[in-house]
Amino acid sequence: MAVGRFCGSEPALVRVAPEPWGTPVQDPRIAVMLGFLAAAGACVGSFLNVVAYRLPRQCMSVSRPRSRCPKCTSAIAWYDNLPIVSWLMLRGRCRTCRDVISARYPAVELTTAALFVALAWLLPMRDAAFIRPTEHLGEWATYLAAALITSALVALTLIDWDWQILPDQITIGGMILGPLLLLVAPSLQPATGWLHDLRMGGEPLIDAVGVRGMVALHGVAGEVLAGGSLWMIGVLGAKAFGREAMGFGDVKMIAAMGGILGTWALLALGLAAVVGAIVGIAMKSARRGRYVPFGPFLALGMWAVMLRGEPLLDAWIGLYQW
Numbered sequence: 045m046a047v048g049r050f051c052g053s054e055p056a057l058v059r060v061a062p063e064p065w066g067t068p069v070q071d072p073r074i075a076v077m078l079g080f081l082a083a084a085g086a087c088v089g090s091f092l093n094v095v096a097y098r099l100p101r102q103c104m105s106v107s108r109p110r111s112r113c114p115k116c117t118s119a120i121a122w123y124d125n126l127p128i129v130s131w132l133m134l135r136g137r138c139r140t141c142r143d144v145i146s147a148r149y150p151a152v153e154l155t156t157a158a159l160f161v162a163l164a165w166l167l168p169m170r171d172a173a174f175i176r177p178t179e180h181l182g183e184w185a186t187y188l189a190a191a192l193i194t195s196a197l198v199a200l201t202l203i204d205w206d207w208q209i210l211p212d213q214i215t216i217g218g219m220i221l222g223p224l225l226l227l228v229a230p231s232l233q234p235a236t237g238w239l240h241d242l243r244m245g246g247e248p249l250i251d252a253v254g255v256r257g258m259v260a261l262h263g264v265a266g267e268v269l270a271g272g273s274l275w276m277i278g279v280l281g282a283k284a285f286g287r288e289a290m291g292f293g294d295v296k297m298i299a300a301m302g303g304i305l306g307t308w309a310l311l312a313l314g315l316a317a318v319v320g321a322i323v324g325i326a327m328k329s330a331r332r333g334r335y336v337p338f339g340p341f342l343a344l345g346m347w348a349v350m351l352r353g354e355p356l357l358d359a360w361i362g363l364y365q366w
């Protein structure tokens with residue numbers, strides 16, 4: 045039986061424990077491909093900076109006009125707009141007006157580059173996929189889907205942090221796209237053994253819809269269940285405390301997460317709540333009176349469960365038994 049999460053034509057419902065790379069640096073082609081993924085990540089990060097700046101300002105399109113300095117509005121030439129490099133060359137200042145350019149821009153580009161490389165390790169991409177990419181298109185499709193989701197999570201994190209909103213373009217877009225992505229990359233969803241037991245008219249449902257169809261249906265069910273649960277919590281919380289306890293943006297985001305994770309979205313929600321509470325208490329005791337949005341923690345929970353849902357669930361259950 046084939047090992048790894050990418051079993052060719054037979055995507056495993058039960059994802060096998062991922063193997064790390066064997067010897068990543070011994071073949072130069074792997075290093076070259078990783079460098080390419082890092083560069084692609086930096087460019088995507090640059091685009092995410094634009095998205096985070098323009099999407100909440102609804103009068104602006106993310107593609108036009110070209111980048112301008114927000115202070116002096118002079119157009120930024122391509123050579124001053126290279127990810128990370130240009131910010132370093134300009135020492136963090138606009139070429140025209142010398143106004144400070146926030147270090148957050150290169151930080152986002154660097155973070156996205158690191159996430160794109162980390163994805164290759166965490167999925168994992170196997171050596172063979174780097175050496176002969178054209179023979180491993182299934183793995184690359186999974187990588188691209190995971191990179192797209194990761195990018196959306198970075199954008200949601202930045203926008204929620206700045207504006208305390210989660211734009212519909214990303215959350216509702218994700219609800220529509222999520223189950224469709226699963227048809228291409230079913231191993232983005234953690235292994236769910238009980239899907240094998242579901243029956244329709246006496247026959248196993250999986251025989252009728254196939255493994256990919258089953259995983260995608262689980263995604264749709266996850267949207268309803270996860271979105272519905274958080275919506276209920278929000279409604280009850282508003283009744284109990286007499287004020288808005290949670291934004292509807294959070295509900296749409298958790299629904300979109302369910303579209304990929306299925307019922308595993310509830311684990312992501314649990315992790316987000318725990319980490320969010322710890323960070324919230326820490327920031328309160330540090331007397332930083334800033335409102336901490338929930339979206340960044342949901343993003344973290346989504347990423348963790350998408351890549352390591354099974355061991356995280358074991359750890360979560362282990363905590364209760366302890």
Ligand SMILES: [Zn+2]
Nearest residue numbers: 113116138141
């Ligand atoms: Zn300027």
